[in-house]
Structures are given as C-alpha cells and as structure tokens.
Amino acid sequence: MRTLGGRYRLVHRIGVGGMSEVWQGHDEVLDRAVAVKIMSPAVESALEGMTGTELVRTEARSAARLAHPNVASVHDFGTAQSPGRDVPYIVMELVDGHTLNDHLNGGALDWQIGVRICAEVAAALAAAHAEHVVHRDIKPANIMLTPAGAKVLDFGIAAAVGTPDPDPEGPVMGTPAYVAPERFEGLPATPATDMFALGVLLYHCLTGRLPWHADTQTGLVEAQRYADPDPLPPIEGLAPEVIDLCSRCLDRDPLERPTALVAALLLAESVDARVYVPLVNPTLAAARPQTRSTWDQRAAEAPTDAALPAGGAPEPVSPGASGREPGATGHGPADLGADERSSAERVGRHRAG
Incomplete structure (x- = not known):
C-alpha cells in the first residue's frame, strides 16, 4: 500500500x-x-x-x-x-457517519432536524469567519451527520476572507448550486458567500429540493444570478424568523445577508438546541470593519441582556459562560443582534427560554 x-x-x-x-x-x-x-x-x-x-x-x-x-x-x-x-x-x-447528501436523497427532512443541522453548520461557519476563514463549498456532501452532531468537512480547501481565486479566468471554486451569485462576477469569497450556501442548504433540508427550478447547470446558474428563489412552502410549526432568515441568506445582495453568528443563534433557539459560537472581544470587534445588512441593523437595535467579559481574545463560549443557568436565556429570536459584538453579548450556548 x-x-x-x-x-x-x-x-x-x-x-x-x-x-x-x-x-x-x-x-x-x-x-x-x-x-x-x-x-x-x-x-x-x-x-x-x-x-x-x-x-x-x-x-x-x-x-x-x-x-x-x-x-x-x-x-x-x-x-x-x-x-x-x-x-x-x-x-x-476521519469522521464516521453519513453525509447530509445521503439523507436528502430520501427527500426533505423533518423541519426540526433540518434546522438543528443548519444551526450547527452556521456555528461552524461563525467560528471560521471569526478567524477570517471562508469555506467556499458548503453543500450536503460536505456535512457529515454523526451521533455527536453535524461536522463540516473540507475546511482544508478553505481560504482567507477576500482571497481571489488562483485562476480568475477559470471555473469558480465550489458547487454551482450553492455558489453565491457575486462569485460568478469574479468577486472573491467572503463570509457572505458562505451564508448564501447556508441559505440553499436550509432550503434544501426543509423542502428536499433547491430554491430554483432548472434543467441544466447553466440554467441553474442563470436562475441564481437573476431570479428570485421559490418561496418556502407552508411548514407547520416552522418559526417565521427561520423563514425570514432563509430568505435573507438567499438575497443576491451580499450586504443583505445575515452573519453566521446570527444564523446560528436564531436557528438554535427555534429548535431548543445548543451550539458553540465564538466570543468576540468588543475592542477587537470595534476596530475591525463590519459589513452589516439593513436586516442586521434592525435586529441590532434590540436591547442587550448580557454583558461580554472585558478583554481577552476571541474564544468559544462554554455552557454557563453567560452567568445564567446553562442553556437559559431571557430573549426570543427576534431580539438577536447582528454584528459579531452584539450577538456575542447575548449568550454563547443557546436554547429557547
């Protein structure tokens, strides 16, 4: 061998x-x-x-x-x-389990399972984005489902935020059905491009299909670039905030997409789940340029209900780090702030109150 x-x-x-x-x-x-x-x-x-x-x-x-x-x-x-x-x-x-793609071959998932999986994927992306790393190829085949939860694979071909493709004239890196429209315009990968892929992933989990109808890969790319996605069908029990989040992730304008941190917290709360999210030093966050959507700005106006410890480098938040009982929270999904600092102020490992 x-x-x-x-x-x-x-x-x-x-x-x-x-x-x-x-x-x-x-x-x-x-x-x-x-x-x-x-x-x-x-x-x-x-x-x-x-x-x-x-x-x-x-x-x-x-x-x-x-x-x-x-x-x-x-x-x-x-x-x-x-x-x-x-x-x-x-x-x-080496991760043991079956890919999300294997499970989606049988059709849509139970919405609570699908949302929980996407919450964990969003948490992984939040951790990556906090390190200025973008995945570039979020798709069902790169999500492994294990007894311990979802694992995102293929961070080995990730890239630093804003890194141009090695061959600008060559094909866009990633799987066409999950590639954000701005990537086809030659723009480099950013956290917002990962969020578009998360939106497609969430839609696929909830419906068993992609957000656009197309007979060819070329037709699919054209639809992603110029057509609005099909609205989600009615799903009993699915929170309106999740529907709105999915729509925002699929927005053709990268600045209108929410951050991975916001997505992880909102999705986790909607299914009473817990996820690890990065804790951001407010001084570092203030010094780093932020791109915030109008949706994020509206959400950020909500009052905060937990203080972030002063000083220290960004780190994952463990249960009870907020000063509450582990898993407790005093706010609903609509209160989540959107930039990294205001989101991290609200508790690291979340579940619905």
Missing part, C-alpha cells in the same frame, strides 16, 4: 471529486485513522505561478486554526511525489 510522508498509509479510497480524491488512511506514528485529501494532478497543473502546493499549504494553515465541535479538524499537510511535480495533500480527522 502507498504511504505518504513516511507516515500516512492509504487504506482505501473514499471518494473522488473534481479537485481531489479522498482516502481513508492510517497515521503510523499516532496509530489512528485519518482522512487524506490529495489534490488532482490536473488541478495542480492548472494552478501555475503560485502553484497548488503553496496555495493548499496556506489554506491548510488557516483551516488548522479552527477548533470547533462542528468542524472536522485538519491535522497535517505534505506533498506526494508525482511524475514531474509535487502534489499536495491534507490530512484531516
């Missing part, structure tokens, strides 16, 4: 995509199962100049900073010898 870096023995191939292939491997040093993603040589040869190796190394370093229960961890980076070139690979946590 092939061994990479004198350490990672490839056991069997898990899947193949347009950019890479993924193997289940075994770390001979730490004696543990891992997932190994190897970039396709065809993609490597197309990334001239900076080279795919440098690109993937940079992105792997960004992804390795993420430590969150809903994110599959990145363990290592290396290069494998291939005729005429070094091909980069990323070693990641």
Whole structure:
C-alpha cells in the first residue's frame, strides 16, 4: 500500500471529486485513522505561478486554526511525489457517519432536524469567519451527520476572507448550486458567500429540493444570478424568523445577508438546541470593519441582556459562560443582534427560554 510522508498509509479510497480524491488512511506514528485529501494532478497543473502546493499549504494553515465541535479538524499537510511535480495533500480527522447528501436523497427532512443541522453548520461557519476563514463549498456532501452532531468537512480547501481565486479566468471554486451569485462576477469569497450556501442548504433540508427550478447547470446558474428563489412552502410549526432568515441568506445582495453568528443563534433557539459560537472581544470587534445588512441593523437595535467579559481574545463560549443557568436565556429570536459584538453579548450556548 502507498504511504505518504513516511507516515500516512492509504487504506482505501473514499471518494473522488473534481479537485481531489479522498482516502481513508492510517497515521503510523499516532496509530489512528485519518482522512487524506490529495489534490488532482490536473488541478495542480492548472494552478501555475503560485502553484497548488503553496496555495493548499496556506489554506491548510488557516483551516488548522479552527477548533470547533462542528468542524472536522485538519491535522497535517505534505506533498506526494508525482511524475514531474509535487502534489499536495491534507490530512484531516476521519469522521464516521453519513453525509447530509445521503439523507436528502430520501427527500426533505423533518423541519426540526433540518434546522438543528443548519444551526450547527452556521456555528461552524461563525467560528471560521471569526478567524477570517471562508469555506467556499458548503453543500450536503460536505456535512457529515454523526451521533455527536453535524461536522463540516473540507475546511482544508478553505481560504482567507477576500482571497481571489488562483485562476480568475477559470471555473469558480465550489458547487454551482450553492455558489453565491457575486462569485460568478469574479468577486472573491467572503463570509457572505458562505451564508448564501447556508441559505440553499436550509432550503434544501426543509423542502428536499433547491430554491430554483432548472434543467441544466447553466440554467441553474442563470436562475441564481437573476431570479428570485421559490418561496418556502407552508411548514407547520416552522418559526417565521427561520423563514425570514432563509430568505435573507438567499438575497443576491451580499450586504443583505445575515452573519453566521446570527444564523446560528436564531436557528438554535427555534429548535431548543445548543451550539458553540465564538466570543468576540468588543475592542477587537470595534476596530475591525463590519459589513452589516439593513436586516442586521434592525435586529441590532434590540436591547442587550448580557454583558461580554472585558478583554481577552476571541474564544468559544462554554455552557454557563453567560452567568445564567446553562442553556437559559431571557430573549426570543427576534431580539438577536447582528454584528459579531452584539450577538456575542447575548449568550454563547443557546436554547429557547
């Protein structure tokens, strides 16, 4: 069997995509199962100049900073010898379970399950965005459902906020059905592009289909860029705030989309769930430029009901960090603020009161 870096023995191939292939491997040093993603040589040869190796190394370093229960961890980076070139690979946590795509093949999910999954995905994105990392390819095939909750995969091909694609004239990175319309205009990936994908994911979970009807990939891209999504059908018990959130995520204007932090808190409260969200230092948040939608601005006018500890770097909030009983809260979804600071002031791990 092939061994990479004198350490990672490839056991069997898990899947193949347009950019890479993924193997289940075994770390001979730490004696543990891992997932190994190897970039396709065809993609490597197309990334001239900076080279795919440098690109993937940079992105792997960004992804390795993420430590969150809903994110599959990145363990290592290396290069494998291939005729005429070094091909980069990323070693990641091997997650047991089934993908969300497998479950959606059977149709729409129970709305409470779908909302809970999307709350956990939003929490993972909030943690990534707090580290200035965007995923770029949120889709059902990159969400693994485990007994412990949802895990977002493929942060190994994430990028820093605002990073341009390596080949501006080439295809947009990501899965067309989940790619935000501004990406087709050549704009770099931002947290708002991840939020568009989250909106598509939420819609797909609730309805079993995409928000637009199209017979071809080209028709789907045209619909995403120029047509309004189909409204959600009536779903008994689904909170109006969730419907509104889904609509805002799918807005063609990136500035009208909510933040991942707001989405995580609102979705979690609507199904009485708990999620980990980043705690943001108010001084750092004030110093960092913020892009806020009109929807976020309206939500931010709601009075806060919990104080953020002074000082300290951003960190995940654990149960009871708000000073209340674990899981308790004194506000409803409509009271959630939208920028990072006002949202974090409202409690880290949330459930409906």
